[in-house]
Amino acid sequence: MKIVVAIKQVPERDAQICIDAAGKWIVESGLQYALNESDAYALEEALQLKERHGGEVIVVSAGPERVGSTIREALAKGADRAIHIDCDDLGSSDPLGVARLLAAAVKPESPDLLLTGLQSEDLGLGQTGVIVAELLGLPHATLILHVEKTETGLKVKRELEEGWFQTVELPTPAVLTIQSGGNKLRYATLMGIKRAKTKEVRRVAAAELAVEAAPVVLLERVTLPQKQKSTQILPGTAKEAAAALVEKLKFEVRVL
Amino acid sequence: MSGVLVIVEQHAGRIARISWEAVAAAQKLAALQGLPVRAAIVGAQTESLAAEVAAQLPGKVVRVDHPLLAQYTADGFTLALEQLIRAERPDYVVLPHTYQVRDYAPALAARLGQVLISDVVDLGEGPVFTRQLLQGRLNGVYRHTGTGPCFVSVQAGAFRPSDPDSTATPAEIAIFTPTLDPAQIRTIPCEPFRASSQSVDLGSAQLIVSVGRGIKDADNIPLVQELATALGAELAASRPICDSGWLPMERQVGSSGQTVSPKLYLAVGISGAIQHLVGMKGSQCIVAINKDPDAPIFEVADYGIVGDLFEVVPALTAAVRAAKV
Numbered sequence: 001m002k003i004v005v006a007i008k009q010v011p012e013r014d015a016q017i018c019i020d021a022a023g024k025w026i027v028e029s030g031l032q033y034a035l036n037e038s039d040a041y042a043l044e045e046a047l048q049l050k051e052r053h054g055g056e057v058i059v060v061s062a063g064p065e066r067v068g069s070t071i072r073e074a075l076a077k078g079a080d081r082a083i084h085i086d087c088d089d090l091g092s093s094d095p096l097g098v099a100r101l102l103a104a105a106v107k108p109e110s111p112d113l114l115l116t117g118l119q120s121e122d123l124g125l126g127q128t129g130v131i132v133a134e135l136l137g138l139p140h141a142t143l144i145l146h147v148e149k150t151e152t153g154l155k156v157k158r159e160l161e162e163g164w165f166q167t168v169e170l171p172t173p174a175v176l177t178i179q180s181g182g183n184k185l186r187y188a189t190l191m192g193i194k195r196a197k198t199k200e201v202r203r204v205a206a207a208e209l210a211v212e213a214a215p216v217v218l219l220e221r222v223t224l225p226q227k228q229k230s231t232q233i234l235p236g237t238a239k240e241a242a243a244a245l246v247e248k249l250k251f252e253v254r255v256l
Numbered sequence: 257m258s259g260v261l262v263i264v265e266q267h268a269g270r271i272a273r274i275s276w277e278a279v280a281a282a283q284k285l286a287a288l289q290g291l292p293v294r295a296a297i298v299g300a301q302t303e304s305l306a307a308e309v310a311a312q313l314p315g316k317v318v319r320v321d322h323p324l325l326a327q328y329t330a331d332g333f334t335l336a337l338e339q340l341i342r343a344e345r346p347d348y349v350v351l352p353h354t355y356q357v358r359d360y361a362p363a364l365a366a367r368l369g370q371v372l373i374s375d376v377v378d379l380g381e382g383p384v385f386t387r388q389l390l391q392g393r394l395n396g397v398y399r400h401t402g403t404g405p406c407f408v409s410v411q412a413g414a415f416r417p418s419d420p421d422s423t424a425t426p427a428e429i430a431i432f433t434p435t436l437d438p439a440q441i442r443t444i445p446c447e448p449f450r451a452s453s454q455s456v457d458l459g460s461a462q463l464i465v466s467v468g469r470g471i472k473d474a475d476n477i478p479l480v481q482e483l484a485t486a487l488g489a490e491l492a493a494s495r496p497i498c499d500s501g502w503l504p505m506e507r508q509v510g511s512s513g514q515t516v517s518p519k520l521y522l523a524v525g526i527s528g529a530i531q532h533l534v535g536m537k538g539s540q541c542i543v544a545i546n547k548d549p550d551a552p553i554f555e556v557a558d559y560g561i562v563g564d565l566f567e568v569v570p571a572l573t574a575a576v577r578a579a580k581v
Contacts, residue, residue: 016550019394130363139330140330142330217373243575249543
């Protein structure tokens with residue numbers, strides 16, 4: 001099975017957020033970046049499918065130079081090669097623009113399966129995989145926890161709301177967006193990290209892919225959220241704060 | 257037509273609350289833009305549901321009805337709604353941000369050269385649409401700049417459904433029959449199922465202690481279990497804890513787990529991503545213990561302790577035990 005996994009590099013979850021001078025995004029200098037969590041699960045699913053059925057796992061990622069470190073991480077975990085779509089101005093694109101880049105880069109590979117995480121931790125639009133499927137004319141399923149290969153295609157376990165699930169069958173080639181938690185994530189081994197250095201990373205300039213880039217939706221500005229409630233912060237040492245909280249639980253919340 | 261088209265979602269013959277919230281968002285948008293609202297309901301036997309919508313929404317309700325829409329498929333819904341939108345030419349299409357909408361609406365928008373502004377929590381003059389970024393730590397204000405319909409999906413709980421106006425004349429109901437061929441539907445959906453009978457009913461728990469990523473390791477779970485035991489509370493968790501297998505899935509609170517509204521919800525090391533908040537923000541009292549003072553959980557908490565949970569939790573367990581003697 002030839003599997004392409006689209007991955008995204010996102011700011012680390014605990015990163016300190018500071019809005020930039022233009023008020024359009026956060027200050028990126030000094031930020032630490034990581035592989036988007038549900039993309040890590042998509043990669044894991046791809047690696048396990050390859051272990052069961054053979055084939056090749058190719059990762060594709062769009063972004064500036066720094067994205068290279070996340071691509072190397074995916075190669076160290078076991079992906080065979082990578083495509084890095086080089087673009088510095090991804091922030092001004094909308095999901096359709098990004099999906100057009102990914103679709104153009106993936107199309108010549110003609111994979112049997114394209115996997116990606118269900119949504120990114122930074123923008124959280126949750127659309128890239130579905131739009132890529134639409135652009136490539138492939139069937140898709142979203143929020144997938146488990147993938148099984150069948151004679152004719154795939155049988156996948158899809159998550160629904162409130163603890164419900166559904167099995168969906170679909171032919172290949174297909175696009176799946178992967179929900180986190182379906183598998184246990186692997187760590188890169190030392191050997192894997194060493195091997196990753198010699199694996200192929202093909203860099204493609206976004207301009208070479210010649211896709212239409214004019215966005216149809218625009219992130220105009222960013223703001224810090226307003227508190228919905230006034231939180232009473234209980235100060236002091238751990239012991240003092242704990243004692244203050246017990247008072248509140250006893251006399252105001254009345255649960256003790 | 258021009259106007260605002262709202263897509264009402266049904267499951268097994270029922271209209272969920274989030275669809276009425278989407279109707280409320282559509283009405284707010286329509287009032288801002290001076291446009292009429294229409295609703296569409298998609299399925300195979302939508303007659304009584306359409307009447308239910310028509311009773312609460314002046315204007316027009318369209319039944320997008322076809323035997324091939326009896327069961328949800330992304331292909332069926334995308335094709336049917338594409339045809340409806342091309343025929344009706346709305347300026348705005350408003351949808352509830354459900355798992356189903358997440359499955360087809362991005363493709364539907366893309367097919368019409370548009371991008372869905374997803375998971376919107378507010379809208380205002382412009383119109384501009386606010387959505388959460390970086391797991392709720394930042395808000396982004398979006399504007400539609402393309403020509404063609406603007407697609408928006410709204411987050412659960414973000415818009416308050418208006419009370420039905422019993423004096424209003426019920427909406428006119430129209431039928432739209434899309435052209436669909438079974439060969440166009442490429443996926444085969446099976447009946448939804450539950451993984452196992454749920455033995456833990458967090459929904460009826462009065463006190464809940466819930467643990468998140470901040471606990472760092474499975475070996476540290478007993479620390480929080482002890483606090484729960486001292487309080488006489490049920491132990492629950494955010495998604496990453498259950499994903500890692502540290503606690504069973506049936507203890508998960510959030511959009512993909514259980515929705516709870518206990519008297520006390522004590523969140524330990526939970527940052528408060530929106531997927532978690534939707535499952536617990538109805539709690540009567542929320543207490544958060546987190547080392548990050550900017551964590552979104554503090555936006556909904558009544559009481560907060562900013563500190564290292566590995567110091568605060570044992571101190572709290574001891575204080576609770578002492579108080580109960």
